Amino acid sequence: GAVVSQHPSWVICKSGTSVKIECRSLDFQATTMFWYRQFPKQSLMLMATSNEGSKATYEQGVEKDKFLINHASLTLSTLTVTSAHPEDSSFYICSAQGGASLFFGSGTQLSVL
């Protein structure tokens, strides 16, 4: 089946630094990718919809200047957490739309010290 690769799997950073997370569709082209955030023992919350070649669409309450999304190609979307703070520590998951199906990455655990 289709595979979505997410990198890194985990990252620890100091408060105030920026962190970039990559989401790649390995064997299909994805014009649309989605970014989710999941806090411990909670559900996945949609942050934004990433569209290749255009600006991302952010969900209500998600700061677009803090969570920068770039979807520069049909196989890669990146999420950059800028000036990360401890409250940004979370599990970030991407999904990519391949045809009528959605495929999920394995997630990135971000810990901000």
Added chain:
Amino acid sequence: GQQLNQSPQSMFIQEGEDVSMNCTSSSIFNTWLWYKQDPGEGPVLLIALYKAGELTSNGRLTAQFGITRKDSFLNISASIPSDVGIYFCAGLYGGATNKLIFGTGTLLAVQP
């Protein structure tokens, strides 16, 4: 953000027992999906439902798309230890963008 109401929140059962969980929404969805998530991993699709009233099975799993298109249930028969995990329902709006809204999750623990 929007979430779907899922119940129960958690279940602790004995191996071999059947399990049932359900999901309700105030919104109508075109597609209902059920996922399982293991710790530190992304969700894995179990069953997809595309039509109101549809009943679909995948091995020991059975799920139904409610007639009103606002609810769905998932049954697991003869549970085994590897069924342990968090189960999420998800509603798909469809249309121009496949925006997926997740339920609050059901934690399943199975005692051998």
